[in-house]
Amino acid sequence: MLGFLKREGCDSLICLWAMLLLLPLQVSPHGHDQSGTRGHSIPDRPKLLLVSFDGFRCDYIYRVPTPNFHILKDEGVMVDQVENIYITKTFPNHYTLVTGVYAETHGIVANEMFDSSLNQSFSMETDSRFDSHWWEEAVPLWVTVQKAGRRSGAVMWPGTDVKIHGVYPSKYLPYNSSVSFESRVEQIIEWFSGPEEEAVDFGVLYWEEPDESGHRLGPQSSQMDEVIAGIDEKVGFLINELKKAGLYEKMNLIVTSDHGMTQLFADNIIELDEYVSRDLYMWVDKSPVVGILPKEGKLEEVYNKLLDANPNMMVYRKEEMPPRYHYQHNSRIMPIILEAKEGWTIMQNRTGHFMLGNHGYDNTLRSMQPVFVARGPAFRQNHVKPFMRSVDIYPLMCHILSVRPLPNNGSLLNVQDLLAPEPVTSTPSVPPRAEEYSYAPVVGCFLSVVMVIGFLMVFIREVTLRQLPSLQHRRREMSQPLLQEDLHL
Numbered sequence: 001m002l003g004f005l006k007r008e009g010c011d012s013l014i015c016l017w018a019m020l021l022l023l024p025l026q027v028s029p030h031g032h033d034q035s036g037t038r039g040h041s042i043p044d045r046p047k048l049l050l051v052s053f054d055g056f057r058c059d060y061i062y063r064v065p066t067p068n069f070h071i072l073k074d075e076g077v078m079v080d081q082v083e084n085i086y087i088t089k090t091f092p093n094h095y096t097l098v099t100g101v102y103a104e105t106h107g108i109v110a111n112e113m114f115d116s117s118l119n120q121s122f123s124m125e126t127d128s129r130f131d132s133h134w135w136e137e138a139v140p141l142w143v144t145v146q147k148a149g150r151r152s153g154a155v156m157w158p159g160t161d162v163k164i165h166g167v168y169p170s171k172y173l174p175y176n177s178s179v180s181f182e183s184r185v186e187q188i189i190e191w192f193s194g195p196e197e198e199a200v201d202f203g204v205l206y207w208e209e210p211d212e213s214g215h216r217l218g219p220q221s222s223q224m225d226e227v228i229a230g231i232d233e234k235v236g237f238l239i240n241e242l243k244k245a246g247l248y249e250k251m252n253l254i255v256t257s258d259h260g261m262t263q264l265f266a267d268n269i270i271e272l273d274e275y276v277s278r279d280l281y282m283w284v285d286k287s288p289v290v291g292i293l294p295k296e297g298k299l300e301e302v303y304n305k306l307l308d309a310n311p312n313m314m315v316y317r318k319e320e321m322p323p324r325y326h327y328q329h330n331s332r333i334m335p336i337i338l339e340a341k342e343g344w345t346i347m348q349n350r351t352g353h354f355m356l357g358n359h360g361y362d363n364t365l366r367s368m369q370p371v372f373v374a375r376g377p378a379f380r381q382n383h384v385k386p387f388m389r390s391v392d393i394y395p396l397m398c399h400i401l402s403v404r405p406l407p408n409n410g411s412l413l414n415v416q417d418l419l420a421p422e423p424v425t426s427t428p429s430v431p432p433r434a435e436e437y438s439y440a441p442v443v444g445c446f447l448s449v450v451m452v453i454g455f456l457m458v459f460i461r462e463v464t465l466r467q468l469p470s471l472q473h474r475r476r477e478m479s480q481p482l483l484q485e486d487l488h489l
């Protein structure tokens, strides 16, 4: 048989053998994930917990000893600079983390919004935030996870107590600021630890600090040292609870934030009343990025009065917004946008509430950028990456959970170096994506049958020719003149 295969003229047969051997690999992109994982048992499903400490600026972990953040960094990865999205506020950035798109695409363009077409307002501080329509310009990851047949759990993350596209998280706690961090951790660990058919695979957990203290004290206050150390202790609590539950080694844990914080100064206040009458416009959202909706027919007048009014305030028409902000193409973005320079506050007059710390400014400012550390079986160890965009976190999480990402502004390629190398030989550990139960096996079977038939036909033909050497010889003679003629063409 081997001698037969080596004979001249049997290349096609060898190719067929090779293709048959490779067929399972060719079908695999839909039948397996890249780690070669399929057909595994439910207990090995990947777990991912995303934790946000609101307003935890990227450099806080170096300001005071933060041993628990450093444990996560040393055992996993850290990204030195995470460029979050504009505006650098809480709701827009938390929704980007779980959708991978900019605010103009997911529609949560600010903590407070106005929809001109519906004449409705949104505020993170009122029940308007439960109105689904504000959230449904994008699909958050917990919805995608559940539509793929998996389960999610959410503790206080913005938007998780809202029915979005008809779906709540599999398990969730409605927002209640009086619930302690420790209770929140215990709750989500309970959901991760339940019976496998009920346990969640993806969890999100939110904590309000150090944002609240940052606003009240200002980030330059020495009192912030204690606040930051307290957050590190909470990270330590989370690590210990995960260990006690036997989840620490199998959990992929991301600890990050929505934005940073910068110091404000009472002398640096821009009072709009000095430049334009309140009767001419509606004020939307809060400093440092304020939406201005001029009264009908007053757009040019308001714009001209504000333009060049104060050197510490940028004034943009919506269509003039810098492209890098990706903050233009949404009806909830007001016709005129005011943006204070870092450290400055925009008010109508000084009777407004002044804070010593704030965020919302240009997302390329380092003071506006959040911390990012992550550890777990999916991540490399002791690796520091210089730069990442927060929109890349969504495709990273989809990859870890093995769910297909929806269209987004991020890229897994940008963050692939955060991931542990794929094992050469792996035991199945990741369930197939829901979409993988599709046509791939049918196509694979069809191709297999076609190739087996092709192989048999070639095999029979070669055996027949071998047994009829004289006929073969005559064929060669008959073809010779034609070949010679061809050479002279």
Ligand SMILES: [Zn+2]
Pocket (backbone or CB within 6 Å): 055, 090, 211, 212, 215, 359
């Ligand atoms: Zn804040």
